[in-house]
Amino acid sequence: MLYPALMLWSALAAVSSAAGLATNLAAEAFRNAPPAITYSMAKPIQQVTSTKLVKVAPQNVQMLRPVNGVYSKRYNPRSAAALLGSHQRLAGGFGYQNITSTTAYGTQYSVDAQFNGHPLSLILDTGSSDTWAVARSFHCIDYSGQSLPQDICGFGDTYPEPFQYGRTDPETHLFIQYGDGEIVTGPMGFSDVTLGNITVKKQQVCLANTTYWYGNNQTSGLLGLAFPSLTNAYLGDTHEHNWDNQVLYSPLFTSMVSQGLVDPVFSIAIDRNASTGMLAFGGIAPAPGLDWSRTASLDMIITNVISIPETAYQYSFYTIIPDGWYFDKTTNTKKVPYIVDSGTTLNYLPPQLADSINAAFDPPSIYLWTYGAYFTACDAIIPNVAVILDGIKFTLNPMDLIYRNLVDPLTGLCMTAFADGGAGPYILGDAFMQNALVVFDVGQAKMRFIPRQRY
Ligand SMILES: *[C@@H]1O[C@H](CO)[C@@H](O)[C@H](O)[C@H]1NC(C)=O
Ligand SMILES: *[C@@H]1O[C@H](CO)[C@@H](O)[C@H](O)[C@H]1NC(C)=O
Numbered sequence: 001m002l003y004p005a006l007m008l009w010s011a012l013a014a015v016s017s018a019a020g021l022a023t024n025l026a027a028e029a030f031r032n033a034p035p036a037i038t039y040s041m042a043k044p045i046q047q048v049t050s051t052k053l054v055k056v057a058p059q060n061v062q063m064l065r066p067v068n069g070v071y072s073k074r075y076n077p078r079s080a081a082a083l084l085g086s087h088q089r090l091a092g093g094f095g096y097q098n099i100t101s102t103t104a105y106g107t108q109y110s111v112d113a114q115f116n117g118h119p120l121s122l123i124l125d126t127g128s129s130d131t132w133a134v135a136r137s138f139h140c141i142d143y144s145g146q147s148l149p150q151d152i153c154g155f156g157d158t159y160p161e162p163f164q165y166g167r168t169d170p171e172t173h174l175f176i177q178y179g180d181g182e183i184v185t186g187p188m189g190f191s192d193v194t195l196g197n198i199t200v201k202k203q204q205v206c207l208a209n210t211t212y213w214y215g216n217n218q219t220s221g222l223l224g225l226a227f228p229s230l231t232n233a234y235l236g237d238t239h240e241h242n243w244d245n246q247v248l249y250s251p252l253f254t255s256m257v258s259q260g261l262v263d264p265v266f267s268i269a270i271d272r273n274a275s276t277g278m279l280a281f282g283g284i285a286p287a288p289g290l291d292w293s294r295t296a297s298l299d300m301i302i303t304n305v306i307s308i309p310e311t312a313y314q315y316s317f318y319t320i321i322p323d324g325w326y327f328d329k330t331t332n333t334k335k336v337p338y339i340v341d342s343g344t345t346l347n348y349l350p351p352q353l354a355d356s357i358n359a360a361f362d363p364p365s366i367y368l369w370t371y372g373a374y375f376t377a378c379d380a381i382i383p384n385v386a387v388i389l390d391g392i393k394f395t396l397n398p399m400d401l402i403y404r405n406l407v408d409p410l411t412g413l414c415m416t417a418f419a420d421g422g423a424g425p426y427i428l429g430d431a432f433m434q435n436a437l438v439v440f441d442v443g444q445a446k447m448r449f450i451p452r453q454r455y
């Protein structure tokens, strides 16, 4: 549908005044960014009218499966909570103190993909941008570089062939050292990659040939959906990873868009209890119970964590600035950035806010140092809590606010969904995401949220 010029004009005017507002908001919110964390406003990669986004993408939906079965309590080293926690500890900060308790990190999701028709299960990672699978003859190494039997690295099926379309020219390799020390390196080349019923032609990927990896015996690599600017291909020998040898390339989702296969939008719906979910490319996942009349739209901010000195690797997270929180008839409108992360279970809030919301449970929650989390009676009366996005209250389902299966054996108390995020940035994890469909509108540099009715 074509818009009359006048409408387009007023839409543009609205955009630029909103951008001014956003800059003020952002300046306030970013003022106290902890060291080695940078924020930037995402730039739209395509000017489209906003009506275009509200499109369901029924054929291009990919189911998300939890790695290791139902509701995993296992450590997810790629959750924003884990990465920020290790970052904060290294920076000598206080936040996320003991989030090393395995319960608090969250779930890893896998997606089914194909490289040149070979099925592979890949970890979904919204914090990194490269896509790789492990090659059949890969070397499994330990932290000191000593060779180990392949099965110690714990991959699922390996990719059996050379690159479908050969290597990059000039030859490049991937080098990533993740926050917890895991290393993946190998040559980069081109392959067709199929995902959610979409085949991206001649995508640049890595076939990892050397890995220091703690696998789950199920997945064979990783699919990176972070903002397109952070890829990790390098010239030179296999261990080279200096920025001056870096050769940026188009990551999978960017290629999908530039090949005209989908609109520049993807969306994620996480189901309660973190057991399953949906990832849709080019539009809205067909999650049940969406309340379209209350769609919130916020500027997309990119948080970069230039972490952990030896990693030479920058994590990049999709981030928003909420208007505030509503709880117990109180409204807190302090502006701070929140990463939106499906790999993290809990919500991580500024210390005082986490304390106040936890105090609103009846009985009030107490902080247990051993876990770095708050606990209350498993049958506590749960306060009404909402996060306010774009003026709209997103009420969290009380079911998501106490974890009845995360019980401290000493006290018999249950963990709540609001943890102390220390110096930040803060996180809206699954305890929030289960209540809304999240649209990553990379094209217009907006994060959009559509509330889901109680389910
Ligand atoms: C892929 O799309 C076709 C129609 O285009 C549909 O019949 C099929 O069910 C889709 N497959 C998946 C896995 O969504
Ligand atoms: C892995 O690939 C690189 C090219 O990126 C090559 O130089 C190296 O010898 C390979 N290593 C192994 C162990 O196959």
Ligand SMILES: *[C@@H]1O[C@H](CO)[C@@H](O)[C@H](O)[C@H]1NC(C)=O
Binding pocket: 151, 154, 215, 216, 217
């Ligand atoms: C993977 O399988 C090996 C045995 O082959 C086992 O020792 C290991 O614990 C498994 N790892 C996971 C994460 O399940």
Ligand SMILES: *[C@@H]1O[C@H](CO)[C@@H](O)[C@H](O)[C@H]1NC(C)=O
Binding pocket: 272, 273, 403, 404, 405, 455
């Ligand atoms: C989630 O788990 C709770 C118990 O912790 C259970 O009562 C509820 O039915 C589960 N919901 C879903 C959708 O499985």
Ligand SMILES: *[C@@H]1O[C@H](CO)[C@@H](O)[C@H](O)[C@H]1NC(C)=O
Binding pocket: 097, 098, 369, 370, 371, 372
């Ligand atoms: C972390 O937990 C341990 C017990 O496991 C406790 O001794 C320690 O004080 C805690 N540290 C912090 C900073 O919370």
